[in-house]
Amino acid sequence: MFSLSGGKDSAAAAFAASLWLDGVGHPHELRSAIHADLGMIEWKSTPRLVEMTAEKLAVPLSVVRRKAGGLISRWEQRWKSSLARYEDLTTYQLVSPWSSAKLRYCTSETKVAPIGAHLRRELAGETILSVVGIRREESRARSSEPISKADTRFAAEANRAGTKMITWHPVIDWTASQVFAYHEAAGIELHEAYNMGATRLSCSFCVLAGMNNLAVSAASPGNHDSYRRIVALECQSAFSFQPDRWLADVAPGLLSHQSSGSSMRARDMATRRRALEARLPADLRFRRGWPPRVPSLAEANTIAEVRAELLETYKLKNRWATAADVRERFAELHSTRKATA
Numbered sequence: 001m002f003s004l005s006g007g008k009d010s011a012a013a014a015f016a017a018s019l020w021l022d023g024v025g026h027p028h029e030l031r032s033a034i035h036a037d038l039g040m041i042e043w044k045s046t047p048r049l050v051e052m053t054a055e056k057l058a059v060p061l062s063v064v065r066r067k068a069g070g071l072i073s074r075w076e077q078r079w080k081s082s083l084a085r086y087e088d089l090t091t092y093q094l095v096s097p098w099s100s101a102k103l104r105y106c107t108s109e110t111k112v113a114p115i116g117a118h119l120r121r122e123l124a125g126e127t128i129l130s131v132v133g134i135r136r137e138e139s140r141a142r143s144s145e146p147i148s149k150a151d152t153r154f155a156a157e158a159n160r161a162g163t164k165m166i167t168w169h170p171v172i173d174w175t176a177s178q179v180f181a182y183h184e185a186a187g188i189e190l191h192e193a194y195n196m197g198a199t200r201l202s203c204s205f206c207v208l209a210g211m212n213n214l215a216v217s218a219a220s221p222g223n224h225d226s227y228r229r230i231v232a233l234e235c236q237s238a239f240s241f242q243p244d245r246w247l248a249d250v251a252p253g254l255l256s257h258q259s260s261g262s263s264m265r266a267r268d269m270a271t272r273r274r275a276l277e278a279r280l281p282a283d284l285r286f287r288r289g290w291p292p293r294v295p296s297l298a299e300a301n302t303i304a305e306v307r308a309e310l311l312e313t314y315k316l317k318n319r320w321a322t323a324a325d326v327r328e329r330f331a332e333l334h335s336t337r338k339a340t341a
Helices: 008-023 046-057 071-087 105-122 176-186 211-218 221-237 257-277 297-313 323-340
Strands: 033-037 061-065 127-131 148-150 164-168
Touching: 008 046, 008 127, 008 176, 033 046, 033 105, 046 061, 061 105, 071 105, 071 221, 071 297, 105 164, 211 221, 221 257, 257 297, 297 323
Parallel strands: 033 061, 127 164
Antiparallel strands: 148 164
């Protein structure tokens, strides 16, 4: 099973693996390809390029999607959930809507999960060799990845169906230069993003992308609607798309005067939110098993004051307005945590 993203590495891995499989006599009819469609945030040209790649490989293509919507919808849902939990005082601070290097649910929920579920369902009882185009040169995290490994995320050992999954990284030791050279030599079409100057292809706007790749994406008219929708969530949440960069700054010319003004107000909100949250007792910050204790009356008063301003800013209900209310809520949550521990 060739996992195709539309990027250079996935295509190179698929063709290199296919050539090797030909050499060992693997039946061509047992090969296929799969693509996880991320929704609106995909480059408009990605679906057709993936189809062309599968056609050149001469294999059938399956396209899977997250049932609850694409990646931008996932970010919007996360923000809505963050507001609801903050209003309910089941979380201590407002939580950013964005995925990050440490919290890559964007990959796990919109790519890995739909693909894994599809393979488990459609190929139950088979041994599935998934060809994935990652390279050690790409990052420190990938530098120690093996060329192949058993994948038990969707097919546990000794599962009832007898399904086995193995992940194979055939271009794990290739450099980017080798990948580009392979594309040219084999006549494999590159995604338009590379021809525009991008060094990597992922979502049109990735939380891990550098300024160059973000600017390249913004230069493509097909990505403008995604850009504006993501900036709108920046403005609503007052959390920047990346820790040190507001997406609104990448291509301000694409924004209306109203959106630009909203972005400036969002930055002021973010500064004020950070100042307010800095007043909160540090040892009560959210972590697994929260809350660890019930705050003192003085601490609860500080929490109530911080929450009052933030709840008003985000137009949420203040159901625990006083220090006594806050202590009562913490006591309820703490008791529930201890009972379920």
